[in-house]
């Protein structure tokens with residue numbers, strides 16, 4: 001018999017494909033044994049992966065065989081009650097073991113398998129060799145409530161960018177809100193994330209703040225696949241970019257929120273530079289070790305130079321802590337370990353452009369630039385980290401962009417600003433910051449460690465009441481009659 005061995009992809013109709021020009025002669029019994037072996041392996045893998053589907057099916061078949069269809073009622077009832085009880089008492093494990101695998105199978109069969117050929121053809125992802133049509137091979141589907149993660153084996157000659165360019169069409173054809181294209185688990189594969197329901201449309205509640213938080217994994221936002229996004233603060237600098245009203249404040253405050261245990265314990269100190277006259281951070285002032293908002297010189301109230309110099313002095317003070325630690329830690333450790341005696345210093349800067357582009361005084365500008373460059377290039381290792389927010393990511397406004405290892409891009413006004421913030425190719429890989437609706441502040445894209453494609457997240461909104469609660473009781477003043485004001 002003349003059988004051709006497939007290497008990748010799927011001929012329309014579901015059989016293996018042959019894209020190799022040469023044929024290999026294989027005896028019939030080897031082909032039959034191979035097919036049987038493949039069927040057996042797939043069945044066993046499926047049983048192991050989806051016990052939630054197979055176990056109940058087996059439990060139902062046994063009584064039918066023993067007593068006929070009437071014997072079904074009792075086990076069905078028992079099964080239904082067990083599943084209902086499980087869902088109520090341990091919803092998390094029920095979702096993982098039963099609901100999501102069932103949903104994955106249903107979605108794979110009735111959505112992706114059914115629509116695969118039209119989707120591939122209309123998006124131009126199929127191939128024609130002579131008069132045969134070949135499709136990328138649809139692999140396993142892993143579905144959660146909001147996202148279907150679809151493994152796809154690409155056709156020879158295809159690359160991830162081919163799929164990324166078609167992401168919008170794929171989402172439209174397969175009836176999803178959005179589609180993101182990610183590197184697959186194996187060579188030659190891509191993973192398509194179809195967002196079916198957007199969990200980020202709802203406001204995100206604040207996360208439980210740990211009394212001794214992990215400074216390398218602070219829970220700060222919800223990812224669109226319903227997982228928590230953890231931000232590394234120790235040994236890092238963070239840049240947050242977003243148009244006005246995009247929710248930069250909520251990113252900065254979410255960070256303060258998850259850091260509160262360390263702030264109370266004294267293992268982290270916040271130094272806050274609020275160049276917009278204290279508009280963003282004043283409510284949290286009791287939490288800060290140092291706070292500078294550019295207050296005016298009492299004798300010369302219109303003199304901008306005085307507060308620009310105050311910004312320079314503030315940053316120089318952080319540089320001096322950094323220098324001091326460098327002398328102490330040289331040859332001892334390569335990464336500072338925060339303690340209450342030697343805390344992590346987190347320098348918050350609310351509008352970075354106020355320090356780089358919009359400063360008038362030449363002397364102040366040069367000093368600010370020198371101090372920022374030093375902090376960003378040498379501060380991480382000795383526990384002086386910078387978290388800065390910015391509205392406009394143009395290169396002339398931010399010469400320091402590449403010194404921030406973590407960058408978060410919220411809503412931006414122009415597509416070009418996405419790559420300026422997150423790095424070249426970020427928008428092509430799915431960070432559509434310019435498409436984020438104005439009605440959804442706090443949504444943005446982050447690049448995770450080791451993952452090439454940006455992930456969409458939403459930060460919780462920390463209200464003024466939350467901030468007051470966080471900062472502790474206000475300074476109460478006794479007035480006549482023993483009341484407080």
Ligand SMILES: Nc1ncnc2c1ncn2[C@@H]1O[C@H](COP(=O)(O)OP(=O)(O)OP(=O)(O)O)[C@@H](O)[C@H]1O
Nearest residue numbers: 242243244245246247248249250441442459460461
């Ligand atoms: N995470 C969020 N969830 C829901 N609503 C939010 C969120 N963040 C901000 N908002 C809403 O959007 C408004 C603007 O947010 P915010 O002041 O943080 O934006 P911003 O980017 O700092 O703007 P600006 O640069 O003008 O200061 C807030 O007053 C709040 O009503």
